[in-house]
Structure formats: C-alpha cells, structure tokens
Amino acid sequence: MNRAALPVRLLGIAAVLTIGAATWYGLFVVPPDLNQGDAQRILYIHVASAWHAFFSFGLAAAASVGWLIWRNPRFDAAALAFAEVGVLFTVSTIWAGMMWGKPVWGTYWQWEDPRLVTTALLLALYLGYLLVRRLTDDPVRRATRAAAVAIIAAVDIPIVHFSVTWWRGLHQGPTFGNPETILNPPAPGAFVTALLFMLFGVILLWAWLIIRRYQLARLEWIAEEAAQRAAVGVPA
Amino acid sequence: MPQTTIFVRPPGVPESAPAAVETRELSRLFGGGVALGGLSIRIEPGAAVMVEGSNGAGKTTLLRILATALRPSFGTVLLDGIDAVATPERVRPRIGLLGHATALYDDLTASENLRFAATMSGIPSPDVEPRIGTALARVEMASTANHRVGGFSAGMRRRVALARLLLGHPRLVLLDEPLTALDASAVDLLDGLLAEWAGQGTTVVIASHLADRLGAPIHGCLQLENGRLARVSGPGIAEVVPGREQLAAALPSASW
Amino acid sequence: MTEVTSDVRVIIAVAGKDWRGELRSRQLPIGAAFFGAVTLFVFGFALGPDRAALAQAAPGLLWLALILAGMLVVSRLQQLETDDGAGEQLALYPASRGAIYLGKVTAALPFLLLLGAVLLPATAVLYSVVIGPALPALVATIVLGSFGFAAVGTFYAGLTARMRAREILLPLLLLPVIAPLLLAAVRATVAALAGDPFSEVASWLGLLAAFDLVMVAVGAATYGTVLEE
Numbered sequence: 047m048n049r050a051a052l053p054v055r056l057l058g059i060a061a062v063l064t065i066g067a068a069t070w071y072g073l074f075v076v077p078p079d080l081n082q083g084d085a086q087r088i089l090y091i092h093v094a095s096a097w098h099a100f101f102s103f104g105l106a107a108a109a110s111v112g113w114l115i116w117r118n119p120r121f122d123a124a125a126l127a128f129a130e131v132g133v134l135f136t137v138s139t140i141w142a143g144m145m146w147g148k149p150v151w152g153t154y155w156q157w158e159d160p161r162l163v164t165t166a167l168l169l170a171l172y173l174g175y176l177l178v179r180r181l182t183d184d185p186v187r188r189a190t191r192a193a194a195v196a197i198i199a200a201v202d203i204p205i206v207h208f209s210v211t212w213w214r215g216l217h218q219g220p221t222f223g224n225p226e227t228i229l230n231p232p233a234p235g236a237f238v239t240a241l242l243f244m245l246f247g248v249i250l251l252w253a254w255l256i257i258r259r260y261q262l263a264r265l266e267w268i269a270e271e272a273a274q275r276a277a278v279g280v281p282a
Numbered sequence: 283m284p285q286t287t288i289f290v291r292p293p294g295v296p297e298s299a300p301a302a303v304e305t306r307e308l309s310r311l312f313g314g315g316v317a318l319g320g321l322s323i324r325i326e327p328g329a330a331v332m333v334e335g336s337n338g339a340g341k342t343t344l345l346r347i348l349a350t351a352l353r354p355s356f357g358t359v360l361l362d363g364i365d366a367v368a369t370p371e372r373v374r375p376r377i378g379l380l381g382h383a384t385a386l387y388d389d390l391t392a393s394e395n396l397r398f399a400a401t402m403s404g405i406p407s408p409d410v411e412p413r414i415g416t417a418l419a420r421v422e423m424a425s426t427a428n429h430r431v432g433g434f435s436a437g438m439r440r441r442v443a444l445a446r447l448l449l450g451h452p453r454l455v456l457l458d459e460p461l462t463a464l465d466a467s468a469v470d471l472l473d474g475l476l477a478e479w480a481g482q483g484t485t486v487v488i489a490s491h492l493a494d495r496l497g498a499p500i501h502g503c504l505q506l507e508n509g510r511l512a513r514v515s516g517p518g519i520a521e522v523v524p525g526r527e528q529l530a531a532a533l534p535s536a537s538w
Numbered sequence: 539m540t541e542v543t544s545d546v547r548v549i550i551a552v553a554g555k556d557w558r559g560e561l562r563s564r565q566l567p568i569g570a571a572f573f574g575a576v577t578l579f580v581f582g583f584a585l586g587p588d589r590a591a592l593a594q595a596a597p598g599l600l601w602l603a604l605i606l607a608g609m610l611v612v613s614r615l616q617q618l619e620t621d622d623g624a625g626e627q628l629a630l631y632p633a634s635r636g637a638i639y640l641g642k643v644t645a646a647l648p649f650l651l652l653l654g655a656v657l658l659p660a661t662a663v664l665y666s667v668v669i670g671p672a673l674p675a676l677v678a679t680i681v682l683g684s685f686g687f688a689a690v691g692t693f694y695a696g697l698t699a700r701m702r703a704r705e706i707l708l709p710l711l712l713l714p715v716i717a718p719l720l721l722a723a724v725r726a727t728v729a730a731l732a733g734d735p736f737s738e739v740a741s742w743l744g745l746l747a748a749f750d751l752v753m754v755a756v757g758a759a760t761y762g763t764v765l766e767e
Contacts, residue, residue, distance in 0.1 A: 114763065170714035177710065181702050183313045186353065187767065191697055194763040195711065198693070201752050202715050209718035209745055213725060278309040278319040278509075280356050351626050352767050375632045383623025389559030401551040402631035404544060430562070 054261075058254040064247035072240040079237075080230040085149040089229075090240050092142035094248035095135045096165065100203075102132030102252070103168060106175075107200030110193035122189035123263035125196060129175055131255045136169045160210035167206050171199035185270055288511065290502035290518045291326040292480075300363025302327040302454060302485035303348060308357035310343050310509075317343040319509040320357070325502075327362075327453075328483040329518055330476060332493050335506035341489035342382055343509070345456045348487060349379040361454060375403075378452030380460055384443040388432030392423055392442045395431055399446045417445035421471065436463035444472075455479055457488045461495055473498045545637040552641025556615055557648065566614045567649055571656040574607035578660050589666050596665040597727035601720055603657055604650075604680075605687065609709060611649045612691035615642060616699050625699065629765035639692065639761035643754065646688040654680035667731060675730035675739050682746035683723040689753040690715050696764035715753075722746045 072090045079086040106128035112121035143162050144154040156162055175195045182188035231237040275281065287306075291297060303325040310318040318340040325331055333341045346352040347359060350370035359366040361373045386395050393414055400410045418424045421441040426434070431442060440463055447455065460472055476498035479486050488496075493503070501518025504511060560566040581599045585592055619625035628638060658676060662669050669676065694712045698704040726742035729735075 114760070167714050167717050174707075174711040174714065177707065178697075178701070181707065190763045190766060191701075194693075194697060194760045197760060198690070198715060198753070198756055201756055202718070205718045205745070205749050205752065209721045212741065212745065213721055273314070274309075274311050274355055277311060277314065277316050278356065280307050280309055280320050349630060351630060371632060374630055377630070379627075379630065381623055381626065383626070385624045385627035386622055387555060387559055387618060387624060388621065389563045389618075390555060394555065394558065398551055398555045399627075399631075401547055402628070402633050404632055 054254065054257055057250060057257070061247060061250035061254050064250055065244070068240065068243040068247045071243055076236045076240045077232050080232055082150050082229060085146055086229060086231070086237075087240075088142050088146040090244040091248075092139060092146060093241060094245045095139040095142060096161070097245070098248060098252045099132055099135040099139050099165065099168065102128045102135060102256075103172060103196075103200060103203065106132060106172075107196050110196040113189055113193045114197075117186075119185075119189070119267050120264065122185075122193075123260050123267060125189075125193065126179065126263045127256050127259035129172055129196065130259055131252065133169065133172050133176065134255070135252070136165060136172070139165055140169065158214045160207060160214055163210045164203065164207045168199075168203055171202065172196075175199060185267060287322040287324055288502070288504065288514050288519065289324045289326070290329045290331050290504075290516070292329050292501050292518055298327055300360065301325055302329065302362060303487070304360040304363075305348075306358045308344070308347065308359060309355050310340075310347060310352065311355045316509045318347070318354070321509075321511060323504065323511075325485060325487070327485055328480065329501045330480060330486045330499065331488070331518075332500045332503045332516075333487060333489040333506060334491060334493055334503060335512075336491065338508075339506040340509035341506060342458055344506070345379070345458045345487065345489050346381075348454070349377055349381075349456050350374055351379070351381070375450075376453040377456065378447040378450060378454070379456045380440075380443050380447055380458060382458045384439040386431045386439055386442060389430060391428045391430055392418060392434075392445075393427040395442060396446055396449060400449050403450055405449060413449050414445075417448040418442075420448055420475075421445045422467070437465055437468060440464055441468060441471075444475075448475075453484060455484055455486045457486065457490075459490055459492075460488060461490055461492045469495055472496065541634070545634055545640075548633045548637035549641040549644055552638055553644035556618060556642070556645035559618065560614075560649070566611065567652055570607045570610045570614075570649060570653055573610055574603045574653050574657045575660050577603040577606055578657060578664055582664055592665040593667055596661050596667045597724050597731065599665070600657055600661040600727065601683070601724050603661075604653055604683070605713075605716065605720065607653050607657070608650050608684070608687050608691060609712065611646055611653070612688070612695040613708065615645055615649075615692070616695035619696075620699050625696075625765070626767070629767070635762040635765055636758035638765070639696075639758050640754075642692045642696070643685075643688045643757070646692055647684060650684035650688055651681065654684060669731070672730040672733070675734065675743075676727060678743055679723055679726040679730065679739075679746070682743060682750060683719060686719045686746060686750040686753055687716060689750060689757050690719075693753075693757040693761065693764065696761070699764075700767075719746065719749050722749070 068090070072087050076087070078084050106125045109121045109125035109128060112118070113125060140162070143165070147156055147162075148154050175192055178195050179188055179192045182191055229237075289297075301324045303323065305324075306322050308318060308321040309316070321344065333344060335341050343352065347354050348361070348366070350366050350373060354367060362376070364372050366373045387398070390398070396414045396417060397410060400413060405413065414427075415424070418427050421444050423438065423441050423445060426438065431439060434442070440460070444460070461469060464472065473496060476486060476496070480499070488500075490496075493500070500516060502514065502516040505513040505515075578599060581595075581603070582592060585595060619628060658669070658680065661667055691712060694708055694715075698707045698711065701707060722742045722745045726739050726746070729739045729742065
C-alpha cells in the first residue's frame with residue numbers, strides 16, 4: 047500500500063482543488079437562472095452527488111456478488127467501501143435536493159418527485175446494510191449476510207423507481223413541472239460548464255474516498271485476522 | 283514448533299489411507315474469544331472417541347465444526363479425505379449429529395418429526411415408513427409415536443432425536459452430551475448402539491462430561507481445556523507426534 | 539430420483555410441517571388475524587370518526603395492517619426453526635437451499651391469504667367501504683401482494699434470526715424493501731375500489747407480479763447465506 051500512497055495523496059489533493067475551483071466557478075462566474083435565481087447553483091452538487099450515489103450502490107452489489115462467488119475478502123472490503131461512500135453521497139444528494147426544493151417548490155419534501163423518494167429509500171436500504179454489518183461479529187458471516195442485503199437492495203431500487211414514477215404519472219398530474227420552476231439559464235454554456243466542472247471534481251473525490259475506504263477495510267480485515275491468529279496461536 | 287497430531291485408532295486396526303476424521307490446526311473464535319485453538323487430530327474409521335472437558339472447553343464447538351454446522355475460523359477438516367469446510371454438501375449425507383438441542387418441532391408428533399427428517403435427508407418414499415417404525419421401536423418410543431413432541435420430557439425428546447440419527451446410515455456419528463436427561467434404560471440403549479456402530483465400523487465422537495456412565499469401549503479420550511487439548515488417554519492413542527511434552531507425559535495415566 | 543422431484547418433495551415437506559404444526563396449535567392464524575383486526579380498529583381511533591376520511595384512507599390502512607400482521611407470520615414461522623435448534627439441523631440436510639426457501643415461502647402464503655380474507659371484510663365494515671364489483675381485482679392484489687411479502691419477509695426473518703436486536707432489525711430491513719409492493723398494492727386497491735376509471739389496476743398488478751418474481755428468484759438464489767453459519 048505504501049507504493050501507492052503518493053498517487054492516492056495526489057488524487058485527494060486534486061479532488062479538493064477541483065471542487066474548490068468548480069465551487070468558485072459555480073458561485074461567481076455563472077449568472078443566476080432566469081426562473082430559479084441563485085437556487086440553481088445547488089444543482090451542480092446535487093446532480094453530481096446523485097450520480098455517484100446510485101453508481102456506488104450498483105458497484106457495492108456487484109462486489110457482493112463477487113464475495114458470494116469467490117469468497118475473497120477483497121470483494122467484501124470493496125462492497126463496504128462502495129456502500130459507505132454511497133451513503134455519504136446519498137445524504138449529500140438528499141440534503142442538496144431539499145435545500146433546492148424549498149425556494150423552488152416551496153417545500154423541502156416533494157412526494158411527487160420520483161428521484162427524491164427513490165433516493166430516500168436507497169438511503170434506508172443501505173443504512174440497513176451498514177446496520178447488518180455492525181451487528182455481526184464474525185467477519186465471514188458479516189460479509190455473507192451483508193452481501194445478501196446489498197443484492198436485494200440493488201434489485202429493489204429499479205422497482206422502487208418504477209413504482210414511484212408510475213405513482214406520479216398514473217395518479218396525479220405533473221404538479222412540479224410548473225414552467226415557472228423549469229431551468230432557464232441565461233448562459234447555457236456556462237451552466238453546462240459548471241455542471242461538468244463539478245462533476246469532474248466529484249469523480250476525483252469519489253475515487254479518492256473509495257480507494258482510502260477500501261484500504262482501511264483491508265487493513266481492518268487483516269488486523270482482525272492477525273488478532274484472531276495470535277489468540278489461537280496459529281501462524282499465518 | 284511442529285504441531286502435535288493426536289492419532290486415535292482402534293487396537294489391531296491398521297492406519298487407513300484417508301482417516302475418518304482428520305483436522306489440522308482447527309480453530310474457532312467467537313467475538314475474539316477462543317472456543318477452539320489449533321486442534322490437530324486424526325481418527326481412524328471405526329474408532330470411538332470421547333471428548334471431555336468442563337463447560338466452555340470447546341466440546342460442542344468441535345462437534346459442530348465436524349458436523350459442518352459451524353465454519354472454523356482457521357484450519358482444515360477432512361472427513362474420509364473430503365474437505366468438509368470447502369465442500370460441506372459432499373460430506374453431509376455421511377454425518378449423523380445428535381446436537382445439544384434436539385432440533386424437534388414441538389407441534390409435530392414424534393413420527394411426523396421423523397418423517398420430515400427422512401424426506402429432507404432424501405430417503406426414498408417407500409423406505410420412509412418402515413425406517414421410522416424401526417427407529418422408534420429401537421429407542422422404545424413406538425407407543426408414543428403419535429404424540430406431540432411438545433408434551434415430551436427432556437429424556438423422551440433425546441430418544442426421538444436419537445431415532446432421527448438411526449433413519450440413515452451415517453459413517454460418522456457425532457453425539458453432543460448424549461447422556462443428558464437419559465435414564466438408566468436409555469443409557470443401556472446407547473451402549474447397545476455404540477456396540478452396533480463399532481461392529482459396523484462407524485466412527486463415533488462423543489462429547490460428554492458423564493463419560494463413566496457409558497459401558498461401551500472407548501478408544502481414545504481427548505480432554506479439552508479452554509479450547510485446547512490438555513490430556514489424551516486410552517488404548518487407541520497410537521501415536522503422539524512430539525511437540526507437546528505435557529501430552530506425552532499424560533499418556534501412561536490412561537484409565538481406559 | 540431427479541433433482542426437480544426431490545426439490546418438490548423438499549418444498550412440500552417444509553411447507554407441510556409448518557402448516558400441520560400451526561393448524562394444530564392455531565396460535566399463528568388466530569393470533570395474526572386478531573392482531574390485524576385490532577390494528578384496523580386502532581387506526582380508526584387515530585383518524586377520528588369522519589366516515590369520508592376513513593373511507594379515503596381505507597386502502598392504505600388495510601395494507602399497513604396486512605404488513606404489520608404479516609410480519610408476525612414470517613417471524614413466527616422462523617421462530618419454529620429457532621426454538622429448539624431445528625434451523626441448524628435444516629441446514630445440514632442434503633437438500634437444496636432454494637427448495638428450503640421456497641418451502642418456507644409456501645408455508646407463509648396461506649396464513650397471509652387468511653389475513654387478507656379477514657382484514658378485507660373488516661376494512662369494508664369498519665371504514666364504510668363498498669367492495670362490490672371490485673372483489674376480483676382486490677383478491678388478485680392480495681394474492682400478488684401476499685406472495686411478494688412472503689418472498690421478502692421469509693428471507694429477512696431467516697437472515698435476522700440469529701442476529702442481535704433481530705426484533706428491531708427485521709422491520710427496519712423489510713419495510714424499505716417492500717415499499718414498492720406497498721405502493722403498488724395500495725394504488726391497485728384505490729383504483730379497484732373506484733371502479734378503475736383510468737384502467738390502471740392491471741398495470742399495478744403487473745408491477746406486483748414483477749416484484750414477486752424478482753424477489754423470489756433472488757431469495758432462492760441467496761438463501762444459502764441465511765442458512766450458512
């Protein structure tokens with residue numbers, strides 16, 4: 047791990063610098079939206095967070111399948127890293143969404159927004175995942191139980207999204223498709239640039255967090271196994 | 283340090299290529315506590331082995347690992363040369379376990395419980411009823427075959443669990459505290475079964491702290507303390523690989 | 539014997555012994571149905587005596603009561619395996635894990651359907667709901683909803699059976715997963731009671747069926763993780 051320490055550190059520094067620059071660009075360079083005003087600036091971080099939240103959970107489920115097939119602890123460490131970082135980005139997504147929703151929709155919580163409701167359920171599913179991990183002592187049993195929870199959550203999410211979308215579509219009119227609140231950027235180029243700029247920064251941050259959390263999980267596993275081997279007096 | 287391996291073999295029986303049970307460095311931890319620490323034993327087919335020790339010594343943990351009910355933290359288990367940790371499904375049909383709990387359904391009768399076990403074990407349908415009849419008769423429970431298990435005493439439950447063991451023809455029988463709650467006639471019954479298994483070349487591992495109540499011959503006795511092998515004794519302890527002096531020193535004190 | 543026939547034999551054996559035992563003691567069917575009915579009754583207190591409000595909330599309350607009482611069903615059926623260490627023995631039989639899982643799901647199904655049969659008329663009486671021509675659609679909703687609930691509930695009841703804080707963990711894990719089931723079942727019930735003006739009942743039933751298939755397939759494929767120690 048020492049060999050990779052410098053590139054990982056540089057990645058972390060690059061992430062902080064890029065996000066800092068993207069924040070400056072989004073706050074001071076892009077003009078306010080004609081309809082939403084300054085509120086649209088929250089979307090840069092909201093959209094980037096949301097993509098990474100869903101992406102992380104897909105990868106967590108894939109790593110969980112890997113664990114169940116190959117029983118290699120690296121898969122468990124990866125699943126944990128993806129799930130934990132995913133929870134972080136999910137919280138960030140929901141928080142930014144609520145901050146944006148209050149000025150634009152007049153409410154923090156919009157039941158009719160399928161993405162918001164789906165994201166909240168995603169958070170509940172993966173908090174359950176982390177709880178199952180926390181409540182299981184044996185490392186192998188923990189990895190196995192958690193893998194099952196991650197896989198069920200991953201197949202559930204598309205159904206959740208589908209059902210919430212239908213709920214809105216079949217039952218009620220598009221109450222939040224109000225033309226007053228649709229984005230109307232005076233400088234579409236700057237808006238897209240800010241969005242991509244922030245997205246790039248968040249990709250770097252996400253990668254850095256995943257790598258560091260994975261390394262930590264591997265160290266935890268190795269330490270746990272070493273402590274167990276020491277306790278029974280069996281050399282590796 | 284070379285790991286000590288304890289060999290248990292019935293007298294006069296040559297060492298066979300795959301042992302009935304062979305463990306290497308078998309260990310299990312529960313929440314950081316050592317339940318079983320680095321146990322290496324080799325049991326030849328047909329041997330009867332007693333595992334002794336106080337509560338928490340690791341007897342049940344050892345039996346559950348041998349039964350593939352529990353995965354070891356470290357170490358290997360070979361049953362008839364088959365890796366029981368990596369491929370438990372391959373060894374399960376040849377194992378019979380009488381666990382600490384009787385694993386019976388209270389609201390079912392004795393024969394319904396056995397019918398369920400027979401079906402789950404894959405015993406062909408035409409054989410199921412005759413085998414249930416024979417097994418219940420053997421444990422002297424034929425007259426209560428159609429009574430709910432929930433109304434049984436602890437001893438009667440043990441007898442039904444023993445009957446479940448007799449449905450199949452296990453090559454390795456694991457008995458966890460089989461004498462618990464058994465009366466004198468049931469102990470005689472168990473002695474008879476042990477003699478029968480010895481005659482068939484079935485390997486038997488018994489965990490008990492009431493070993494002296496059994497009359498059947500025991501080839502080796504392993505004394506566990508805090509998950510580790512403390513003493514060994516018995517006529518079947520054929521060999522001790524050097525490494526643990528206290529084990530070798532304990533050999534002459536064989537009481538069997 | 540082929541693998542398929544032995545799997546069918548295992549499913550029948552597992553479901554059969556649960557039915558036999560629970561019908562003999564009658565604890566589960568009576569207890570769960572009574573709990574569901576009391577829940578419906580108490581919801582009435584929580585919402586007040588306004589008939590129109592109660593009738594409007596009825597589909598949601600019916601499904602909440604079904605899910606709360608359904609959790610008793612799956613916990614109780616799991617408890618049978620936990621009580622005397624039977625679950626450990628279950629894991630040692632040379633039977634396919636998927637078949638054992640399908641057996642437990644099958645065991646839960648009639649008890650959940652019984653709940654529906656009790657709670658649907660209770661809803662009609664307590665909340666002044668007229669069922670009439672909506673009955674076939676409601677029955678289909680309850681059948682599909684019960685199956686999906688059994689598929690997920692059986693899995694999580696088994697997974698949490700030997701864990702610390704399992705009483706808290708089971709609803710916590712189960713409720714978010716069955717959120718789409720709850721949503722689809724409630725919408726189908728609302729639409730059916732309204733005479734299906736927008737022809738949406740079939741769509742919701744389709745979504746329920748898709749949920750059922752996906753969950754039962756994943757459950758059967760991963761039930762080994764539940765039995766493994």
